[in-house]
Amino acid sequence: MIKNYRMVLEYDGSRYDGWQKQGNTEQTIQGKIEHVLERMLGQAVEVHGSGRTDAGVHALAQVANFHGNTGMRPEEIREYLNQYLPEDIRIKTVEYVAERFHSRLHAQEKTYLYQIEMGKKKQVFERKYIYGLFKELDIDAMERAATFLIGEHDFKSFCANKKMKKSTVRVLKQIEFKQQGSRLLIRFTGNGFLYNMVRILTGTLIEVGLGQRKAEEMKKILNSKDRNEAGFTAPPEGLFLEQVCYKE
Amino acid sequence: MIKNYRMVLEYDGSRYDGWQKQGNTEQTIQGKIEHVLERMLGQAVEVHGSGRTDAGVHALAQVANFHGNTGMRPEEIREYLNQYLPEDIRIKTVEYVAERFHSRLHAQEKTYLYQIEMGKKKQVFERKYIYGLFKELDIDAMERAATFLIGEHDFKSFCANKKMKKSTVRVLKQIEFKQQGSRLLIRFTGNGFLYNMVRILTGTLIEVGLGQRKAEEMKKILNSKDRNEAGFTAPPEGLFLEQVCYKE
Numbered sequence: 059m060i061k062n063y064r065m066v067l068e069y070d071g072s073r074y075d076g077w078q079k080q081g082n083t084e085q086t087i088q089g090k091i092e093h094v095l096e097r098m099l100g101q102a103v104e105v106h107g108s109g110r111t112d113a114g115v116h117a118l119a120q121v122a123n124f125h126g127n128t129g130m131r132p133e134e135i136r137e138y139l140n141q142y143l144p145e146d147i148r149i150k151t152v153e154y155v156a157e158r159f160h161s162r163l164h165a166q167e168k169t170y171l172y173q174i175e176m177g178k179k180k181q182v183f184e185r186k187y188i189y190g191l192f193k194e195l196d197i198d199a200m201e202r203a204a205t206f207l208i209g210e211h212d213f214k215s216f217c218a219n220k221k222m223k224k225s226t227v228r229v230l231k232q233i234e235f236k237q238q239g240s241r242l243l244i245r246f247t248g249n250g251f252l253y254n255m256v257r258i259l260t261g262t263l264i265e266v267g268l269g270q271r272k273a274e275e276m277k278k279i280l281n282s283k284d285r286n287e288a289g290f291t292a293p294p295e296g297l298f299l300e301q302v303c304y305k306e
Numbered sequence: 307m308i309k310n311y312r313m314v315l316e317y318d319g320s321r322y323d324g325w326q327k328q329g330n331t332e333q334t335i336q337g338k339i340e341h342v343l344e345r346m347l348g349q350a351v352e353v354h355g356s357g358r359t360d361a362g363v364h365a366l367a368q369v370a371n372f373h374g375n376t377g378m379r380p381e382e383i384r385e386y387l388n389q390y391l392p393e394d395i396r397i398k399t400v401e402y403v404a405e406r407f408h409s410r411l412h413a414q415e416k417t418y419l420y421q422i423e424m425g426k427k428k429q430v431f432e433r434k435y436i437y438g439l440f441k442e443l444d445i446d447a448m449e450r451a452a453t454f455l456i457g458e459h460d461f462k463s464f465c466a467n468k469k470m471k472k473s474t475v476r477v478l479k480q481i482e483f484k485q486q487g488s489r490l491l492i493r494f495t496g497n498g499f500l501y502n503m504v505r506i507l508t509g510t511l512i513e514v515g516l517g518q519r520k521a522e523e524m525k526k527i528l529n530s531k532d533r534n535e536a537g538f539t540a541p542p543e544g545l546f547l548e549q550v551c552y553k554e
Binding site: 068069070116140145146147148179180181182183185187 | 364393427
């Protein structure tokens with residue numbers, strides 16, 4: 059009998075072309091997982107992620123599901139996957155879910171974490187997981203700018219996909235700033251994020267923190283609905299998909 | 307005027323052939339640093355490390371010194387080095403030291419840290435800094451075995467260099483075990499360590515922890531002065547040079 063399985067996984071995105079399979083390239087997280095599952099199930103399978111992560115972006119708890127016909131228990135599937143997946147992808151849990159469950163369509167809320175090094179300290183052991191800005195940031199100004207971004211807005215100016223035909227309206231529920239020594243952690247929680255949205259939000263907030271923009275400009279940027287009005291796209295290595303929430 | 311400079315540095319040893327320069331290969335930590343210093347000073351320079359670290363072994367605080375004729379202040383030298391060194395090597399401090407100071411000859415005590423994952427948890431973000439044993443260890447038995455190794459002994463059985471002509475007597479001051487969840491940290495402190503000594507000590511202790519050897523065998527191994535009597539050489543990725551102490 060075909061069952062629906064949900065998995066939670068973490069990965070180091072450094073050497074991948076992102077989550078989503080693209081043509082015949084195998085260097086994607088989705089591609090790697092499908093490859094192992096296909097060997098296990100003896101037939102083609104599609105793994106649905108809660109969302110794409112860009113090339114170089116990491117995940118602490120991506121959620122994905124797939125349908126499969128196997129007598130293997132979820133725990134056995136988890137062990138099989140971890141045995142054959144590369145060392146930079148790890149399946150944390152596998153469980154049965156309702157037939158109709160879909161990781162992307164039913165996701166209610168996502169949290170992304172962005173890590174920035176503000177000090178002069180060159181990172182050695184965490185260099186692939188943090189954006190080395192090496193400049194001080196005015197976090198108060200960034201927090202003020204963030205207040206203009208919270209809520210339901212058309213985030214078209216913060217979307218890298220210029221041909222986006224679907225709605226670019228999203229609800230940004232929270233932007234949380236946390237300083238740990240010379241490191242700044244920014245957490246974005248919302249009901250969904252557009253292509254590159256977290257990285258463009260981060261880049262724009264960094265420009266505010268550097269004094270290159272005023273906090274109040276956020277209103278103008280949102281209203282313009284023009285990507286060119288927003289700031290730079292912060293690099294992928296600082297970004298982690300941290301949590302995906304579903305209605306129970 | 308020629309001055310003597312002491313630096314403290316950290317590095318991720320994953321992609322290097324160890325600390326020590328070998329012939330014309332540049333893929334060593336020493337080689338990388340000398341290359342940048344030579345450009346800075348306009349002449350050849352030799353950097354003396356407190357000791358060699360093997361290929362793949364990391365350092366949290368390696369100590370090294372060099373003599374140079376420059377008007378640059380220590381802080382400027384540090385910044386210059388960090389600007390041109392690869393991102394997996396970072397100079398933490400540079401300071402003037404007495405003309406006669408030598409990083410290796412004057413080192414009094416060293417501490418090495420070895421990290422082992424005992425659980426089934428595949429490491430993703432720290433996979434290059436921990437030995438994935440994925441088996442439970444009897445830490446009590448390992449602590450008992452360690453008591454036989456503490457003190458002044460001829461550690462020839464724990465030395466990979468079979469042609470070692472100098473004394474293989476060393477003082478092992480402490481072996482400390484610390485469990486953090488499914489991770490075991492072992493710290494070795496002594497007045498000096500032979501080639502591969504920490505990794506062979508670790509491998510032998512792991513064999514005790516797995517029940518393949520008895521704690522009391524350590525006496526016999528030490529007495530044999532035969533490398534073949536000791537355990538396997540634990541892999542380099544779990545090992546860090548953590549501290550080097552000098553008499554004030």
